[in-house]
Amino acid sequence: MLSYQHAYHVGGPADVIKHALWAHVLAHLAKKDGALHIHETHSGRGIYDVSAPETQKTPEYRDGIARLFGAEPTSPYLQAVHALNSTTKKGNLSLIPGSPAVAAHLLRAEDHLHLIEAHPNEIEHLYTSFPHATRREKNIHVHHADGHKHITNLIRGANRNAVLIDPSYEVKTEYQQTIDTVAAILKQAPRATVMVWYPLLSNKKLSQSLIDGLKDLGVPATYLVHYTWQTPEFDGMHGTGQIILNLPYKMEADLPALLKPLAQPLKQKIGQLTTTLLVPRT
Numbered sequence: 001m002l003s004y005q006h007a008y009h010v011g012g013p014a015d016v017i018k019h020a021l022w023a024h025v026l027a028h029l030a031k032k033d034g035a036l037h038i039h040e041t042h043s044g045r046g047i048y049d050v051s052a053p054e055t056q057k058t059p060e061y062r063d064g065i066a067r068l069f070g071a072e073p074t075s076p077y078l079q080a081v082h083a084l085n086s087t088t089k090k091g092n093l094s095l096i097p098g099s100p101a102v103a104a105h106l107l108r109a110e111d112h113l114h115l116i117e118a119h120p121n122e123i124e125h126l127y128t129s130f131p132h133a134t135r136r137e138k139n140i141h142v143h144h145a146d147g148h149k150h151i152t153n154l155i156r157g158a159n160r161n162a163v164l165i166d167p168s169y170e171v172k173t174e175y176q177q178t179i180d181t182v183a184a185i186l187k188q189a190p191r192a193t194v195m196v197w198y199p200l201l202s203n204k205k206l207s208q209s210l211i212d213g214l215k216d217l218g219v220p221a222t223y224l225v226h227y228t229w230q231t232p233e234f235d236g237m238h239g240t241g242q243i244i245l246n247l248p249y250k251m252e253a254d255l256p257a258l259l260k261p262l263a264q265p266l267k268q269k270i271g272q273l274t275t276t277l278l279v280p281r282t
Contacts, residue, residue, distance in 0.1 A: 007054035011061025028248035041147025046129030166197035179213035200239035
């Protein structure tokens, strides 16, 4: 099913927390020497124009990145946002980076970024966002493919790998499919750092099945990060969930301090950030 387009939801509270956490994961991994191979299974457009009709139709960014844009860019995520807008008129928020643009901002010369996208319209936008990706000498690679299926063609166990999996979950079977994808990745690369995003909805059954399924994989240093901005009874998405497997060493101690300065301005009815250890580090 290929109806979902992220442009309608870009830059909202869920995006801010997800992308900030992803940026911190990559920044921690970059502290170690050796090429890092970064993979995104559901890349979207990569870069989003605030003035686009889709973005203005449901301007979730006003409750998200727009609330943070004026703050001092001390986090890797905000630095990526400001870098993207540094050449725009008066430095205003004109462009919103998706996770690919956040990762690209943090890319070192030796690293590789693999961006997978299945949607026929979104892939064209992704190529526009990274026009140099088709050139062999560059280290950003765009793949028009099903992320769940194609990711295992790219993962190499000998490499240092980081993977972001953030499907739309339009189809309910995608919760189990995501568990299966993570299991397949870790079978090929047991030490890969994998981050999974999912929405927090009033019906907790499916998200809880995802949490339980990922926990049952037994991967050391598996952490859960939830941020809620509405009560659980809210009709719609009331929060954002992320699970990180093989969390980078020592990052767990930094998680609350890293995210709270970004999470607090997003507060609506409530603003609650929780981090939970699912599987301890061995």
